[in-house]
Amino acid sequence: MDEKMDKTKILVVEDQTIVALNIKNRLKNLGYAVPNTVVSGKEAIREAELTNADLVLMDIMLKGDMDGIEAARIIKSRFGIPIIYLTACTDFENFERAKLTDPEGYILKPFKEEDLCKNIEIALLKSRSKKKK
Structure with a gap:
């Protein structure tokens, strides 16, 4: 794993605890910090600020009165x-x-896991190049 990956903090926003733990473990295995x-x-908004996350993995269906799209x-x-977005929502409207x-x-x-890792790496690359401009 490269050095940048070790320092990358990913906030996981997922309303099902078992699914969230699974995602967290998979991300840690890939070398990310969660x-x-x-x-x-x-909670996602608060934690994004407090943890200074590099990336947010966001489910659309969440607990409370705000969905993942509004939080994002x-x-x-x-x-x-x-x-x-990491979601089971397949409908066109969402x-x-x-x-x-x-x-x-x-x-x-x-x-x-491979799709997740590739999407994360591309997102981080795009984010870093935006910040350099």
Whole structure:
């Protein structure tokens, strides 16, 4: 694993605890740091700020009155953190709403670890090149 990968912090936003732990473990196996997993949009916004995450893996269906798309919109506008949706939502309406937040990726569950890793690396690359401009 390269050095940059070891320092990359990924916030996992997932309303199902078992799924969140699975994702966290898979990310750690890939060499990423996972400072926290949260279950609601409000927690996601707070943790994105507190952990200074490099990337957010966002489910669309969350606990509470805010879905992942709304949380992603706020996180991107306030903190500029890249978002990859990791969701079981396949409907056109949610996909269209998600596109409006300019995500770095949209991965459907169940996912392959290889797809997740490649999407994360591309998202981080794009984010770093944006910050250099």
